[in-house]
Amino acid sequence: MPLFLYLLGLAVFAQGTSEFMLAGLGPDIARDLHVPLSDAGLLTSAFAAGMVVGAPLMAVLGRRWSPRGALLGFLSVFVVVHVAGALTGSFLVLLVTRIVGALANAGFLAVALATAVSAVGPDRKGRATSILLGGVTLACVAGVPAGAFLGQLWGWRSAFWAVAAVSLPALLAIVRSAPGGARGDSRTEAAEPRAPLAAELRTLRRPRLQLALLLGALVNGATFCAFTYLAPVVTDVAGLAEGWVPALLALFGIGSFLGVTLAGRLADTRPRAVAGGGAVALVCGWSLFALTAGSPAATVALVPLLGTLSFGVGATLISRILYAAEDAPTLSGAYATAALNVGAVIGPALGGIALTWGARGPLWVSAALAALALVAVRRAFEVADVTSPGKAPHIQAPPAS
Incomplete structure (x- = not known):
């Protein structure tokens, strides 16, 4: 894999850290800016909503530039708004920076996904995708705890400065290595000929793509529904001390990194096994966790396992979206980004309602x-079975039971 992809993964790591780190910084922000904690929580909701809306909009905007110009522009805006957030004393300004940062993040991830799969062979999209998503999982493992630690040590603003600083090596890598040429103005340099926008949008009519998007949203919704409310499970149900919460969050992150890594090796060659078998395992795993959450040993064992399964299946489904939308080279990444963040919005919302049950x-x-x-996976198998094969490998129908 090209070194450039790993540096894009570093930028995704910074952006993932930014998206999730407010979970540990909210009380400090509320005190410093003199707002209720509930208002500080809006910063997270605004970022997620900006990601959903921003993915397709920013990808369309990015069509006007070469990949290098789009990546450089989106990441530069992301860095600038984090510097502004670190300097402001106004909650309203901070809220606006979060929305703008989310739009830039969504645009960057959409273009980065499309650029990554175009930089590798047609049968290695899953591997390229896993490198970028590895940045998100590392954010869960290291970035979010590090942001919380910096916030405790030097205040919440230091975490914003750190996110901006970590993004700088990726900026340099984009200038030197991203498609678009090494010289000249990347906004005007011609990249490869682009498909008409209307033709790219028509790919959304494909049942195979629609099912892949639905699957991505459902699996990610399940992941973030439980992940968002893991703390009360650990303390109120399993009866563990609060000190176990960050440790189990880290275990979930380690599992997610392992899942993305495994998916990178299997998603291109064995998508049926990962998507179909993983969906079955997720139904069993989440149900088993709900039944045995009162056991500390079961909780400690199931948290990393479910992180591995959730992100392994999720990463595979992203590669399926990119394969299904291969005729939409500039919007395929946006489709994947939007589907994931629809799940990230809906899952926690449903989980919040479900807290009334305990x-x-x-x-x-x-x-x-x-x-x-799982039901949608079965339907995806059936659709793939009657769809003529394209350039990329597709999920095949499972044998009849």
């Missing part, structure tokens, strides 16, 4: 979402 409620919702994904 702390196990979100786990049961995750199991239900995984069950819906």
